Amino acid sequence: MTFGEKLKKLRVDNKLTQDELADKIFVTRTAISKWETDKGFPNMESLKMLCKVFNISLDTLISDEEIENRKILDDKTARQCFWVAMVGFLLCLAFAIVSATTKIPHFMIGSFVGVAIYAVFAYFSTPKYKRVEAIKANRAKFIIPKIVVILVLLGVMIGVAFEIFG
Numbered sequence: 001m002t003f004g005e006k007l008k009k010l011r012v013d014n015k016l017t018q019d020e021l022a023d024k025i026f027v028t029r030t031a032i033s034k035w036e037t038d039k040g041f042p043n044m045e046s047l048k049m050l051c052k053v054f055n056i057s058l059d060t061l062i063s064d065e066e067i068e069n070r071k072i073l074d075d076k077t078a079r080q081c082f083w084v085a086m087v088g089f090l091l092c093l094a095f096a097i098v099s100a101t102t103k104i105p106h107f108m109i110g111s112f113v114g115v116a117i118y119a120v121f122a123y124f125s126t127p128k129y130k131r132v133e134a135i136k137a138n139r140a141k142f143i144i145p146k147i148v149v150i151l152v153l154l155g156v157m158i159g160v161a162f163e164i165f166g
Contacts, residue, residue, distance in 0.1 A: 003062060004038035010054045010061075011036075025049035041070060074127035082125035088117025092153045100160045108164075111157045115150060122146045 001009075011021050011032075018032040025046055034040035042050065051058050092114030099107035123146060126134065134142040 001063075002038050003041065004036045006061065007032075007050070008036040010050075010056075014054060021053065024053050071127065071129055074129055078125055078127040078130075081121045085118050085121035085125050088114045088119075088121060089149070089153070090114070092118065093156065096156050096160045100163050103164050105161070105164050108157060108161065111153075111160075115153050115157070118153065119146075119150055122149070 011018070016024075018029045018036070022029045022032050026049070027042075027046060031040065031042070031046075035042055047058060047061065051061055054061070092111045095107045095110030095114060099105060099111065123131075126142075131142070
C-alpha cells in the first residue's frame with residue numbers, strides 16, 4: 001500500500017473530507033489530493049500533524065517501503081541536478097574560452113549564466129536525505145567545496161576579463 005492509499009484510507013475511516021483534513025493540518029485541499037494520488041509527499045511537519053490527527057505513529061504512517069521509494073526519487077532528482085550543474089560548469093568554461101579567444105566581452109555573460117546554473121544545481125546534486133544529514137554533521141564540510149568551485153570559476157572569468165580588457 002502506497003503512502004497515498006494509506007492516507008486516503010485513514011481519512012475515509014475517520015470520516016473526514018479532504019477539506020476538513022487540510023484545515024486540521026494547515027495545508028490546502030490540493031495538497032491532500034496530491035498526497036493521496038502519490039503525486040506529492042508531505043514535509044516532516046505535515047507528517048507529524050497527520051500522525052496527531054489520526055493518533056498513529058510515524059512508522060505506521062510511513063512504511064519502510066515508502067521511505068525507500070522516497071530515497072530512490074531523491075537520488076534520481078539529485079543525479080539530474082548533478083548533470084545540470086556539470087552543464088553549467090562546462091558552459092562557464094566554454095564561454096570564457098570563446099570570450100578569451102575572440103576578445104568579445106559579451107560572451108562573458110554566458111560564463112556568468114554557467115556559474116549561476118552551477119551554483120544552484122550543485123547544492124541540489126546531493127539527495128535531500130543526505131544533504132540534511134551532511135549539513136547537520138558539518139555544514140562547512142558540505143558547502144565549502146561547492147564555494148571553492150564557484151570561486152575557481154569566477155577566477156577564470158576574471159582572468160579572461162583581464163586578458164580581454166588588458
